[in-house]
Amino acid sequence: MQDQERHSILCPNCRKLISADEPHCPYCGIANPGSRWKNNVWTRGFQNPDQLLRALIYLNVGMFILALLLNPRAMNFSLNPFSFLSPNNESLLLLGATGTFPIARFHRWWTLLSASYLHAGILHIAFNMIALKQIGPLIIEEYGPYRMFIIYTVAGVVGFFVSYLAGVAFTLGASAAVCGLIGAGLYYGKSRGGVYGDTVYKQVGGWVIGLFAFGLLVPGINNWGHGGGLVAGALLGLLMGYKDRVRENLFHKMMAGVCAVSTLAILCFAMVTGILYSL
Known part of the structure; x- marks a missing residue:
């Protein structure tokens, strides 16, 4: 035995x-x-898929804290809930905020990825992490953890690239990546059909309505990034398939590994250069 x-x-x-x-x-x-x-480490996967969500949340929170600590005296303590406890723009620029200003002026194309892990205030990161915590388990359940991470990473990059083409000067946040998960959920619900698929489609559709209503009512929201991420997520769901149709395979795991290595390498570069420049 x-x-x-x-x-x-x-x-x-x-x-x-x-x-x-x-x-x-x-x-x-x-x-x-x-x-x-x-x-190997890239193909074994997560024994507990919740580890992926925790890792993403911890990484976002860690980058937010670092952005605050780079210049603590410039922290915003105003009574405005949307700007309370906000890192200053210089710290966010150093750590990888994106847009036409960082890309066109400084050629920082890598910020298309890093910007998904930066936030402009305590409410900004709270809203995005709550959304990730709610929509993430559905996408992991129906697509698997590897495809979920690919969607999260690529949709964030595509969303910010769309906003760059639209002329958004300075932008950041996980919302474009989260919108990618929402787009993948919309595709899944519509494609699967039936009572369960229709229920998923309606519930995820509620997120879309609320998201764009919020974007119209609150100034400064990057609706181009949200829309680009949403469409990218739906297309990735179509191209990669979900578990009812296609099992996660080695290609998905290798692509997730590429996304993970790229993310860690870019964020480490941003942290090191940001700390050194601010000393």
């Missing part, structure tokens, strides 16, 4: 318990499921 347990693994593709010596997974058919290459 002990020898058998030592040679049992979870298939890196379908996560079913199999023998490490199987030439093909008996459940999903993947070749050589016991190879070390297919069981």
Whole structure:
């Protein structure tokens, strides 16, 4: 029994318990499921998908705190709830805010990714993290954690690129990425159909209505980024498929790995250069 347990693994593709010596997974058919290459850190996945949401929230909160600490004397303590406890624009620029000003003037194209992890105030980050916490589990459940992270990353980049083309000078926040998850949820509900699909479509559609109503009523909201992220998320949902149609595969896991490495590398670069410049 002990020898058998030592040679049992979870298939890196379908996560079913199999023998490490199987030439093909008996459940999903993947070749050589016991190879070390297919069981590395990028392909094992999250044992608990909630870890992905926690990691994204912690990363956003960490970047927000760092932005405050780069120049604590410039912190905004006004009674306006939308600007209370806000980092100053110089700190946000150093850490990777995006828009026509950072890109056209300083050629900081990498900010299209970093801007998704920066926020302009306590309410800004609170709203976005609450939205991520609510919509994220649905997308993880129906698409899987790898595809969810791809959608979150790519939709954020596309949303900010659209706002750059529209001439938005200075922008940041996780809302474009979250809108990507909303777009993927809309596509899933409409495509799946049935009672469950229609329910998902209506519930996620409520997010869209509320989001754009908020964007029309509150000045300074990047509606171009929201719209670009929403469309990108729906297209990614269409291209990659959801779990009812296509299982998560090694391509999805490799692409998620590329997104993770790119995100960490860019944020580390932003943090190091931001700290050094502010010393």
